[in-house]
Every structure is written in structure tokens, then in C-alpha cells.
Amino acid sequence: MELKQKGTKADIGAFKRMDISLIWRAAVDLDLMAFYRTRDGRTGGVYSDNYEGGTLGALDAFPYIRLSGDAGVGGIGGNNREVMSIARIDDFEEIYICALNFTDAVVGESHLFADYDARIEVTTDRGETHSIPLDSTQPGSVAVICRFASGFIAGELVNDSRVMNLESFRAEIPGADRLKIASKVTLKEKGDSFAIKPKITAGEILINLNWDQSPQEKVQTGFFSKLLGGRSGGAVDLDLGCLFELQNQAKGAVQPLGNSFGSFDAPPYVLHLGDDRSGAWTEGENIKVNLAQMHRLKRLLIFTYIYEGVPNWTATNAVVTVKVPGQPLLEVPMGSQTDSRNFCAVAMIEFSAGELKVTKLVTFHQGHPDCDKTYGWGLKWVAGSKE
Numbered sequence: 001m002e003l004k005q006k007g008t009k010a011d012i013g014a015f016k017r018m019d020i021s022l023i024w025r026a027a028v029d030l031d032l033m034a035f036y037r038t039r040d041g042r043t044g045g046v047y048s049d050n051y052e053g054g055t056l057g058a059l060d061a062f063p064y065i066r067l068s069g070d071a072g073v074g075g076i077g078g079n080n081r082e083v084m085s086i087a088r089i090d091d092f093e094e095i096y097i098c099a100l101n102f103t104d105a106v107v108g109e110s111h112l113f114a115d116y117d118a119r120i121e122v123t124t125d126r127g128e129t130h131s132i133p134l135d136s137t138q139p140g141s142v143a144v145i146c147r148f149a150s151g152f153i154a155g156e157l158v159n160d161s162r163v164m165n166l167e168s169f170r171a172e173i174p175g176a177d178r179l180k181i182a183s184k185v186t187l188k189e190k191g192d193s194f195a196i197k198p199k200i201t202a203g204e205i206l207i208n209l210n211w212d213q214s215p216q217e218k219v220q221t222g223f224f225s226k227l228l229g230g231r232s233g234g235a236v237d238l239d240l241g242c243l244f245e246l247q248n249q250a251k252g253a254v255q256p257l258g259n260s261f262g263s264f265d266a267p268p269y270v271l272h273l274g275d276d277r278s279g280a281w282t283e284g285e286n287i288k289v290n291l292a293q294m295h296r297l298k299r300l301l302i303f304t305y306i307y308e309g310v311p312n313w314t315a316t317n318a319v320v321t322v323k324v325p326g327q328p329l330l331e332v333p334m335g336s337q338t339d340s341r342n343f344c345a346v347a348m349i350e351f352s353a354g355e356l357k358v359t360k361l362v363t364f365h366q367g368h369p370d371c372d373k374t375y376g377w378g379l380k381w382v383a384g385s386k387e
Contacts, residue, residue: 006161012089012148015124017059020084020097024118024134027077029102029199034065034084035175036095039150043175046084047100050197052180052328059087065095070199086148089155095148096160096173099134101141102199105166105181106326110139113163120145122157132159142169184329187347187360195357196327203291203325204264205356209240209304209346210284211318236306236316239275240285243301243377244268251377253368254287257307262287269293270300291325294356300349301375302332305367306342313337313344320346322358330358339364345371 012018022032033047034057046057048070057066068083089095097120104111118134132146140163147158170177185194198205241255246268254262256275264271269290289297302320306313314336322330332347341364348359365371369381 006159008159010130010157012124012155012157013126015126016087017125018086019123020086021121021123022082022084022099022118023121024072024080024116025077026116026118028104028116029072030080030082030116030118031070031100031102032067032082032084033098033100033179034067034086034095035098035173036063036065037093037174038091039093045175045178047179050199052185053178059085062091064088064091089148089150092148092150094150094174096144096176097146097148098169098173098176099143099145100179101143102181102326105141106200110141110165112137112139113143122146130157132161136161136163138163140164141166144169144173180328182326182328184331186331186333187358188333190360190362193357193359194328194330195355196324196330197355198291198294198324199326201292201294205289205291205294206321206323207240207242207287207289207302208284208321208323209238209286209318210321211236211238211316236312238285238304238316238318239307240287240320241272241303241305242270242287243303243372243375243379244270245298245300245377247296247298249298251379253379256285264288264290267296269296294351295354297351299351301345301361301371301377302347302349303343303345303371305344311340311342313339318346322347322349324356332358332360332362334362337362337364341366343367343371345375348375 022030024030031048033045035045037043044063046063046065046067047054049056050070057063059066064087066085071082072080113134113136120132122130134143136143142164144160144162147160149156149158170179187194239256241253243253245251250267252268253260254270254272256272261272262268262270271288273286273288304318313334318334320332334346343365345361345363347361350357365374372379
């Protein structure tokens with residue numbers, strides 16, 4: 001039975017299992033989701049664990065709803081299918097079956113679901129099948145496709161056919177307020193880590209270093225005092241850099257020192273966007289990593305060193321952030337540090353099986369060679385350059 005029109009209903013009798021399939025071929029990342037309100041007032045959702053706080057659910061325990069997984073990641077076309085299975089609906093007042101266009105939501109755009117040849121198929125273990133097309137011509141990033149309502153005798157399936165933006169979706173659909181497209185995670189303690197599985201395979205990972213650029217009192221000046229961390233009477237001058245290792249075991253450094261700014265489209269797929277020598281850039285310094293080449297990377301060690309200004313880390317209030325499109329912003333604050341050495345390894349980023357894991361380090365060293373030795377990079381160093 002095809003439920004073409006909004007408001008069309010179909011009775012759902014007793015069942016042991018019901019499968020709701022989202023099917024599409026277009027090159028877009030659609031995500032099947034279920035949100036619910038129970039008879040006793042609880043709300044929640046079942047959706048991909050690629051989202052912060054997401055869960056695939058369970059069939060043999062509450063909520064008796066389970067998602068098969070996440071298809072179409074990266075906006076890949078083909079025979080894409082995600083399946084939401086339901087074992088019972090007795091505990092629920094209502095269950096909403098929804099499709100989120102992640103490709104649009106992550107960049108704040110709204111296209112038409114009618115452009116994506118998508119449909120929902122609902123099949124019970126008795127062989128009954130109901131089809132609902134996603135053919136709305138209303139722009140929006142979320143389609144509320146259908147709703148299950150549990151009745152006194154039997155449940156019913158209702159074609160809801162609503163398309164809305166994320167803000168309205170979170171406000172109107174029970175449990176949807178917990179859905180987070182992106183937020184912030186702070187690694188507070190040394191050793192804290194957080195893993196991210198990017199949902200898109202193009203674009204960039206942006207690594208930022210920002211700090212308090214307030215002027216420091218003048219103590220000494222000159223080229224060698226800068227290398228040793230002497231104050232120059234201006235703002236504290238921090239430099240952002242990284243050590244890289246590729247899967248083919250190629251290693252090196254990307255940093256302003258020696259003009260080793262790297263490359264985005266060629267190895268090492270890591271590019272420094274420029275040295276803030278004046279302290280005038282309120283956004284600090286940035287490194288971007290080619291997300292499409294993430295599989296070629298093994299690890300990055302993110303470091304900073306005080307090129308100009310006394311090693312007074314507490315005064316810098318330095319923070320490193322890692323931004324992956326559509327994922328929580330990762331924040332690595334250095335915190336209140338009193339170490340007198342002017343080189344700090346802030347974080348390690350490890351790449352494996354389509355994921356990246358960021359771990360807070362905040363260890364101090366007597367320059368690049370000391371840090372290299374600590375973390376086993378094995379590079380050869382000379383003053384002012386790398387060989």
C-alpha cells in the first residue's frame with residue numbers, strides 16, 4: 001500500500017518485528033532517525049552513533065528500536081539503504097520516523113527532498129508493505145516522514161510529510177532537542193582523548209592556536225634572545241606547528257620556522273596558513289589538513305613554542321582547537337602552566353580506520369629535538385631548519 005498523501009493512514013496490527021527502510025540512489029548523505037514519546041512521558045531518539053550522543057538502539061531492550069547503521073557517508077550515490085527495526089510499540093504514545101539531510105545540515109543549506117529519489121518502505125513480519133515517497137518540494141534539511149501512534153486495539157501508521165529546518169525540528173518533535181550536528185568537547189586533563197569519525201570525505205580539518213596577545217614587559221631583545229624566549233617588549237609570539245607521519249612512513253615538520261609551510265593537495269596534505277609575526281591576527285594561527293587524504297596520514301603531533309616573549313605559559317592562556325566539518329569542536333586548553341621551557345607538545349592526532357583520535361599531551365621540552373626524541377619521530381635537526 002502506498003501512502004502518497006499527507007494524513008493517509010494504515011492500520012498496523014500485531015507484529016513481532018517491523019522494518020522501516022530509507023532507500024535512495026542520489027549522491028547525498030541522508031540519515032534515518034526515530035524519535036519518540038513514551039506513554040509515561042519519556043522522550044528520546046535512535047540515530048547514528050556518528051553523531052555525538054547517538055545510539056543505534058536495541059531490539060531486546062528498551063527502546064525496542066534498532067538502526068542498522070549509517071549509509072551514504074560522504075554523499076556517495078548508489079544503492080543506499082538504512083533500516084530502522086521496531087520490535088514493539090506498546091510503550092510509546094508516538095514514534096516519528098525522520099530523514100535528515102546531513103549534506104545540507106552541516107553547511108546550513110536546504111534543498112528539496114524531491115530531488116533525491118528517496119522513499120520509505122515499512123514492512124511487517126506478516127508480509128505487509130507500505131511505501132511513502134519523499135517527494136516534498138518544500139526546502140528544508142529534515143523530513144518528518146511518518147508517525148506511528150499506538151491505539152487501544154492496534155497501532156496506525158500515518159503519512160506525516162513535513163519538511164522543516166533544524167531549529168523547528170528540535171522544537172516540535174519529541175526527543176529531537178538532543179540531536180547535535182556540532183558542539184564542543186573540551187579535553188580538560190592530560191591523557192584525555194576524543195575520537196571523531198568524519199561524516200564527509202572532502203574539505204578540511206582546521207587546527208587553530210589562539211592565545212592572549214597582551215604586551216609583555218621588556219627584558220631583552222635580539223635574535224638569540226628570541227630563540228631562547230627573551231621578552232621583546234611586544235606581544236607574546238607563539239608559533240603553531242606539527243610533526244607529521246604518513247602511512248608510508250614519510251615524516252617531517254610543518255611550521256613557520258624555516259618556511260616549512262607544507263602542502264594541502266600534495267604530501268604531507270598538511271598546510272600552515274601563515275605566521276602571525278605581529279600578533280595582530282585575532283584568530284591566531286591555523287593549520288589545515290586535507291580531509292580527502294586522511295587515509296594517507298598516520299599521526300600528527302601539534303606543538304607550539306614561544307618564539308618571542310618569556311616562557312610564561314600562564315599569561316598566554318593558549319588554546320588549540322580541532323574543527324572537523326559537522327562534528328563537535330575539540331578544544332585543548334593548555335591551562336595554567338609554570339614550566340620554564342619554551343616548547344610545548346599540545347596534542348596528538350592519530351588516524352586509523354576512517355577515524356581520528358585527539359589526545360591531550362601538554363608536555364614541555366627543550367626545543368624540537370627533545371620533543372622529537374620523546375615521541376619517537378626520528379628526524380635530524382639543525383638550528384633554524386630541518387634536514
